[in-house]
Every structure is written in C-alpha cells, then in structure tokens.
Amino acid sequence: MAQLELRDIRKTYAGALDETLKGINIDIASGEFLTLVGPSGCGKSTLMNSIAGLETITGGSIVVDGKDISGMEPKDRDIAMVFQSYALYPTMSVRENIAFGLKIRGMPKEEIRQEVERVADLLQISPLLDKKPSRLSGGQQQRVAMGRALARRPKIYLFDEPLSNLDAKLRVEMRTEIKKLHQRLRTTIVYVTHDQIEAMTLADRIAVLKDGELQQLGTPKEVYDTPENLFVASFMGSPCMSFIGVTVEQSEAGLSMTVEGSDGRTLTLPVPEYLESWAGKQVVLGIRPEHVSQPDEHKRNNPMVAEGRFTVEVTEPTGPDVLAIIRLNDIDVQCRLDAEHPVEWGEEAELMFDMRKVVFFDPESEKRIRP
Amino acid sequence: MTDVVRTGFRPSRIAIYGVLLLACLVYLIPLIIMLITSFKTPMDIRTGNLLAMPTDWTVMGWTKAWSEACTGVQCEGVRGFFWNSFKMTVPAVLISTLLGAFNGYVLSKWKFKGSDLMFGMLLFGCFVPFQVVLLPMAATLGKLGLANTTTGLVLVHVIYGVAFTTLFFRNYYVAIPDALIKAARLDGAGFFTIFFRILLPLSTPIFMVSLIWQFTQIWNDFLFGVVFASGDSQPITVALNNLVNTSTGVKEYNVDMAAAMIAALPTLVVYIVAGKYFIRGLTAGSVKG
Numbered sequence: 001m002a003q004l005e006l007r008d009i010r011k012t013y014a015g016a017l018d019e020t021l022k023g024i025n026i027d028i029a030s031g032e033f034l035t036l037v038g039p040s041g042c043g044k045s046t047l048m049n050s051i052a053g054l055e056t057i058t059g060g061s062i063v064v065d066g067k068d069i070s071g072m073e074p075k076d077r078d079i080a081m082v083f084q085s086y087a088l089y090p091t092m093s094v095r096e097n098i099a100f101g102l103k104i105r106g107m108p109k110e111e112i113r114q115e116v117e118r119v120a121d122l123l124q125i126s127p128l129l130d131k132k133p134s135r136l137s138g139g140q141q142q143r144v145a146m147g148r149a150l151a152r153r154p155k156i157y158l159f160d161e162p163l164s165n166l167d168a169k170l171r172v173e174m175r176t177e178i179k180k181l182h183q184r185l186r187t188t189i190v191y192v193t194h195d196q197i198e199a200m201t202l203a204d205r206i207a208v209l210k211d212g213e214l215q216q217l218g219t220p221k222e223v224y225d226t227p228e229n230l231f232v233a234s235f236m237g238s239p240c241m242s243f244i245g246v247t248v249e250q251s252e253a254g255l256s257m258t259v260e261g262s263d264g265r266t267l268t269l270p271v272p273e274y275l276e277s278w279a280g281k282q283v284v285l286g287i288r289p290e291h292v293s294q295p296d297e298h299k300r301n302n303p304m305v306a307e308g309r310f311t312v313e314v315t316e317p318t319g320p321d322v323l324a325i326i327r328l329n330d331i332d333v334q335c336r337l338d339a340e341h342p343v344e345w346g347e348e349a350e351l352m353f354d355m356r357k358v359v360f361f362d363p364e365s366e367k368r369i370r371p
Numbered sequence: 372m373t374d375v376v377r378t379g380f381r382p383s384r385i386a387i388y389g390v391l392l393l394a395c396l397v398y399l400i401p402l403i404i405m406l407i408t409s410f411k412t413p414m415d416i417r418t419g420n421l422l423a424m425p426t427d428w429t430v431m432g433w434t435k436a437w438s439e440a441c442t443g444v445q446c447e448g449v450r451g452f453f454w455n456s457f458k459m460t461v462p463a464v465l466i467s468t469l470l471g472a473f474n475g476y477v478l479s480k481w482k483f484k485g486s487d488l489m490f491g492m493l494l495f496g497c498f499v500p501f502q503v504v505l506l507p508m509a510a511t512l513g514k515l516g517l518a519n520t521t522t523g524l525v526l527v528h529v530i531y532g533v534a535f536t537t538l539f540f541r542n543y544y545v546a547i548p549d550a551l552i553k554a555a556r557l558d559g560a561g562f563f564t565i566f567f568r569i570l571l572p573l574s575t576p577i578f579m580v581s582l583i584w585q586f587t588q589i590w591n592d593f594l595f596g597v598v599f600a601s602g603d604s605q606p607i608t609v610a611l612n613n614l615v616n617t618s619t620g621v622k623e624y625n626v627d628m629a630a631a632m633i634a635a636l637p638t639l640v641v642y643i644v645a646g647k648y649f650i651r652g653l654t655a656g657s658v659k660g
Contacts, residue, residue: 014484054553075559087550091572100568101558148558 002065002155002188004051005029010059011046011212020046022212023060028205031186037199038209039235044192047209048158051190053077064155078147081158084165086141087132088133094144095129098151105152119147122181123366139170146181159191163198172173175201178253200224208232225357230366233286241286242333245363250279257285262327267308270355274371283369287353289323293337295352304355315345326351409433409628414626432625436633440626442613449630451603452610456590456637459521459606463528464585470529471536471581472574476566478537479544480552490541496534501594504531512599519601527599528589535588536581543577544570579648586641607634 005028011021014098021043028034036044049055051062053074061070069077071129072252080101088097095116096366102112123143133141142162149157160176163171179202182189191198198208208223208231216228227233233241246257248271255271275283299305313332316323322337335351343349360369404421407434411425419426438448478490508527509518517523547570555565596606603612613635615627642649 040596047437052553074556075561076552079557081554081557083550085548085550085555087548087554089551089569100560102557104564107402107475148554154560259474290379 004156004188005032005063005192006047006060008060009047009050009057009062009065011043011050011055012058012197018212020212021050021057024209024212024214026207026214026217028188029031030188033182033189033191033202033204034207035191035193035199035203035205036207037193037196037208037235038215041211041278042209042210044194044209045160048081048160048190048192051156051283052079052081052158055289060244078152078155079158080152081160082145082149082162084161086133086145086165088144090133093130093132094102094125094136094147097144098135098147101148103164104152116150119151123147134236138166138278142174144165146178155188157189157238158189159189160319161193161265162191164193164195171198175177178202186313197238200236205314206236208235208322209211210235225359226292226368227286227359228368230286230361231283233361233368235349237288239289239334241288242328242331244285244329244333245282246285246329247282248275248278248280250276250319253283258330261308261310262313263311265309265354267306267310269353270304270307272304272355272371275360275369278360278369282363284366286359286361286365288357289334290356291358292326292333293354294338294341295350297337299352299354302354302356306355308353309348312347312349314345317342324349390527403453405632408631409625411625413621413623413625427526429625432623432629433633435603435623436527436614436626436630439454440609440616440623440630443617449610449614449633452605452607452608453633455521455600455604456606456608456634459524459528460586460589460637463517463525464591466525467529467532467585468581470533471538471565472540472571472578474533474537475540475542475544476570478541479547480565480570481562488539492495493534493537497538501531505598507595508597517655519599519604521604523598524595524600524604524606525536527595528592530582530586531595532588535584539577539581539584540574543574547573576648579645583641585647587638588646590638 006026009021010019012019019155024043026034036047038044046055047139050057053069053072057070061068063069064077079148089100092100098116099120101114102115107115114326116129117126120129122261123146125140125143125147127137128140128144133144136144139179140183144163146160162178163174166174166352174276175198178191181203191199191202200223205217205219207217209233216223216232218226222238223232227236229240230243234243244259249256249258255273255275256268258266258268260266295307310326310328312324312326314325315337318340319339322342323337324335324337324343325332326335326349327333337343337349361367362369386654407423407425408416408421410428410430411419412427412429412431415426437453439446440448442449442452474493474502477625478486512518512523512526515523515526517526551569552565555569560568590606591608592606593608593612596609600606600609611630614630
C-alpha cells in the first residue's frame with residue numbers, strides 16, 4: 001500500500017511529432033482505487049506503462065511514498081500489473097506462474113508455498129494450481145493473472161483493461177469481485193479501462209484522459225454530475241448525455257430558454273440564476289436521459305421543472321425502463337421513461353424536464369459554465 | 372445398393388491415387404537402386420539388372436565402405452570421416468542455433484535504435500553465395516591459425532548459419548506477445564532470466580526447425596569441407612567424393628552406394644526423429660496464451 005504521485009508526466013515517443021502525454025498531474029492516496037478512462041489512443045496505456053517502468057518518460061516524475069522512482073527498473077519499483085491478455089507464462093503451471101516472481105526475489109521455498117496457497121484461497125483457484133494456463137477458461141486465467149499480482153504484495157497494483165477479453169456476464173462478475181477484493185485488501189490500484197461503466201462502478205476517483213491531457217479528475221459522482229467539459233460529459237454515462245444548442249432569454253419572470261419539438265410546438269424551460277451573464281447568448285444544454293421523464297406529482301411545484309407534450313420518435317425498452325427519443329431543436333434527445341407506462345413510437349407523450357441537474361457549456365471553449 | 376457415396380471406387384479417385392503412387396515411385400527409385408545395389412555382390416552388379424533384387428544379399432559393401440575402402444592414399448574406409456562430420460556438425464549446429472535464438476530474442480523483444488536495419492542486413496547473409504566468401508574466409512582462417520582444422524570448419528558454418536537461425540527465431544519470437552516479457556520484467560526477471568525461463572521453454576518447435584535445417588545444411592556441405600579441411604579433418608562428403616573417385620581396377624558400385632548411404636543416414640535419422648516438429652514449427656508460429 002502506498003501513495004502515488006504523478007507530477008507533470010510527459011512522454012514523446014521516439015520519432016513522433018506529438019506528445020503522447022502532455023503533462024499529467026495526479027495524486028493517488030494510499031489505498032485508493034483510481035481508474036484511468038478515455039478513448040483509444042488517449043495515452044492511458046502509455047501512462048500505465050510509464051508507472052510500471054516499461055516505458056521511460058520524457059518529463060516529470062513518478063513518486064511513490066515520497067520517493068522518486070522515475071529512473072528505476074520495473075523490477076525495483078515494487079509494482080505489479082495485470083495485463084489485458086493475462087500474459088500467463090504458457091509453459092508453467094498456475095502454481096509456478098504465481099510463484100515465479102517470488103522465486104526470482106529469492107523468497108524461501110516454504111514461504112512461497114504458503115503465499116501461493118494464501119492467494120489461491122483468496123481467489124478460489126486452489127483446484128487449478130497444477131494446471132497449465134492453456135487448460136483454463138478466460139475467467140480462470142484472469143484470476144490467475146490477478147493471483148500473480150497479489151502474491152508479491154507490491155506497493156501498487158496496475159490493471160490494464162483486465163476485463164475486456166471476457167464475455168459480458170463474466171465481466172460483470174469479475175468487476176464485482178475486483179471491487180470486493182479492493183474493499184478487503186485496501187490496496188492502491190490504478191485501473192485502466194475504456195469502459196466508462198467499469199470506471200464508474202469500481203473507482204474511488206476517475207481520471208478522464210483525452211489526447212494525452214487530463215480532462216477531469218474526480219469521484220464518479222462528480223464526473224457524472226458536473227463534467228468539466230463537453231468531452232467528459234459525452235464520454236461518461238450510458239446512454240449518452242444529449243447536447244442542445246439554446247439561447248438564454250431574459251424576461252421579467254427570470255431566465256429561460258425555448259426548445260422546439262419536431263411538430264413545431266415550443267416549450268419554455270427554466271434556467272438557473274448563474275447563467276445571468278449569458279442572457280441573449282448561445283449555450284449548449286447538456287441533459288441526461290433521467291432528466292426527462294414522465295410527469296411526477298412530487299416535482300410539479302418545483303420552479304426548475306417544466307412540462308410539455310412531445311412526439312416520441314423511437315422507443316427502446318431496456319427492461320427496468322424505456323428509452324425514448326424525442327427531437328428538440330433538431331437534435332435527438334434520450335429520455336428515460338417508466339416501463340410500467342409504455343409509450344409507443346409516433347405517439348405523443350407528456351414529459352417533465354427536471355432542470356435542477358442539467359449542465360451548460362460554453363459553445364466556444366466547450367467548458368462547463370460553473371454556478 | 373444403398374445410396375452411400377462410394378468415394379473409394381470412382382475413376383477420379385483411382386486416377387489421383389495412381390498419379391500419387393507414380394510420383395512416389397519416381398521419387399523413391401534412386402534410393403531403392405542405391406539400397407539394393409549396396410547389398411549386391413560385385414558379380415551380381417556386373418551381370419544383373421539395375422532394378423533387380425540381389426541374388427545373394429551381402430553386407431560386404433557396407434563393411435568395406437565403413438572400414439576398408441580407399442579414399443585417396445589411405446584405405447581405412449569412411450569411418451574416420453563420418454566422425455569428423457559429427458565433430459564438425461554437432462557443435463556448429465548447436466552454437467549457431469543458440470546464437471540464432473539469442474539474436475532473435477534481442478531483435479524481437481529488446482529492440483534498440485536500428486535493430487530492424489540490423490536484422491535486414493543480417494538477412495542479407497542468407498543470400499550470399501558460398502563461393503563469394505571462399506577466399507576471404509580462407510585468409511581469415513589462416514590468420515586465426517584455424518586453417519585445415521575442424522574448429523575452423525565449425526566457425527565457418529556457425530557464421531554462415533547464424534543468418535538463417537536468427538531469421539527463424541526472430542520471426543517466431545515476434546509472434547509471442549510482448550505482455551509476457553513485460554509481466555516477467557515486473558516479476559523481477561532480467562534479460563537472461565526471461566530468455567532462459569520464459570522464451571526458451573516456448574521454443575521447442577522452432578528449435579527443431581533450426582536443428583534440422585542446420586544439421587542438413589552443415590552435414591551435406593561439400594564446398595566448405597573440400598576447401599577448408601584437408602586430410603584427417605575432412606568431412607564425410609569430401610571422403611565420399613574421394614572414395615568414388617579412387618579407382619583401383621573394377622568400380623565397386625556396391626561400396627560406393629553403401630558409402631553414400633552412410634553419408635546420408637544421419638540427416639535421414641534427424642528428419643525422422645524431429646520431422647513432425649519441422650512441419651509444426653514452420654506452420655505455427657504463435658503461442659496460445
């Protein structure tokens with residue numbers, strides 16, 4: 001368990017024109033679970049390899065418990081990594097795979113045996129210890145890969161998209177298991193994924209990366225509710241947030257904005273006070289599916305709630321609820337409707353807009369307009 | 372009759388098998404003639420048909436070829452030269468294969484600036500004809516004091532073989548996932564530990580390919596043997612040539628054939644023992660992991 005500081009990490013690959021990492025600053029507390037999330041090519045794997053020492057950084061420093069490890073060899077960093085491809089040694093049995101790192105570090109045989117058994121118990125792979133990796137299923141290989149990392153009791157664990165080779169059901173199971181494991185062991189974990197649900201469910205904090213730059217660092221709730229910019233807002237959340245271009249209007253009753261449905265009918269929506277300086281200007285309204293729903297009696301008296309009738313273009317039942325698409329200002333907007341009160345496509349539906357949690361962005365800088 | 376598809380009796384099948392059998396026969400006839408001739412008596416050879424079976428089976432030709440036949444001035448058979456060949460081939464094969472494995476490891480898993488260029492240049496070595504290097508090599512061996520020795524021949528074959536073995540191993544190792552090396556590095560394994568504990572155990576198929584290839588090349592080589600070795604250090608290919616060209620009266624075809632068979636046997640044995648790996652190693656490069 002250790003505290004990890006990434007200070008202004010920069011990386012330019014030999015022969016490349018652009019920087020792959022453009023100065024990343026993250027402080028990871030001891031025992032914290034941090035996920036690095038971002039689209040392919042955002043530099044998250046490069047950052048992870050840099051922490052492990054498999055890549056050399058071209059600027060900045062990596063500090064573990066106050067000690068700069070940037071120039072150290074991977075083996076001296078006391079960091080373990082779980083790979084996407086598991087990277088189990090094919091010629092060795094599960095037992096040998098787990099023991100390999102311990103043997104190389106010269107741990108006495110008896111201690112190795114105990115450690116292998118402890119890890120095997122922890123991950124419930126004891127019956128597999130004498131099998132070769134090629135005889136195991138994907139999920140079992142995944143466990144062994146985690147066992148190999150756990151056996152050394154390193155200071156920091158790195159997970160490089162460990163679940164992306166598993167099928168959907170197993171992925172959810174292993175996700176829960178990793179979370180349980182972390183809650184039990186309280187180890188410092190850096191977890192790379194491109195799956196935003198994995199990032200949300202597992203993390204204490206999420207770091208969203210794009211093009212080698214840190215877009216936002218915060219708790220899952222912060223990242224979800226108050227995304228720093230349009231990119232973070234569109235990347236986090238499934239189904240995705242909808243973005244509508246609107247003009248803020250100032251009237252005697254206060255601030256408002258008008259949206260137009262596909263049939264030409266308009267609805268005036270309330271706008272929070274903090275947009276006062278934007279009166280008369282264009283902003284981007286970011287609205288999540290759960291902000292548009294069927295009318296709810298309890299909310300009706302709230303000044304930040306508005307109701308209107310809209311034509312439903314498409315419905316997608318997901319089980320617990322139905323996703324409906326309506327068009328506002330010529331943009332598809334997803335709404336999360338109650339599955340118990342189904343709406344058919346082409347029908348009109350009475351919808352309630354809860355404007356308390358919507359976010360607004362500056363269309364120029366694409367940054368969120370802060371209250 | 373039921374309407375089972377009778378693949379076995381259709382004319383097209385018969386034609387296919389017929390052609391295959393014929394091809395087999397054409398390919399095997401030289402070997403068959405050599406084998407049966409080597410067991411014939413000289414009298415049998417003079418009077419009988421080339422393809423006829425021996426009337427009296429005898430191993431006289433084999434024993435004479437092994438220990439009595441004249442190869443130039445001495446008449447001690449090919450025995451000594453057979454062992455010469457082994458003394459040359461075994462170290463040369465092992466050294467060139469190990470060097471190739473090591474080169475392949477470095478060129479695929481520890482890439483450095485210019486490593487691809489270096490690999491390309493090394494490949495060039497596969498296309499350099501033997502004749503081109505004869506004179507410079509002779510001069511080099513002379514300077515090293517290795518002229519006319521088995522050690523010198525081993526050196527020549529190692530140098531020549533490394534280009535091929537490096538190619539084999541490099542291409543095999545390229546298909547092995549880099550994550551394996553990364554995992555081992557994080558586990559604390561160094562450059563050599565990774566090579567000996569992780570990669571070499573995975574290398575059996577390509578090892579076999581390299582062994583067979585190098586063994587066949589080096590054992591069968593005549594040119595380097597005749598140029599860089601003399602007298603007692605000559606390999607069997609050279610001795611076989613001398614034996615066949617040394618005529619004292621009647622040509623003893625049975626002895627010639629037996630000597631040729633003796634010269635060819637080791638490569639045959641290597642093929643039979645390791646052949647299945649050869650096919651496997653050439654077709655499958657990747658490792659399931």
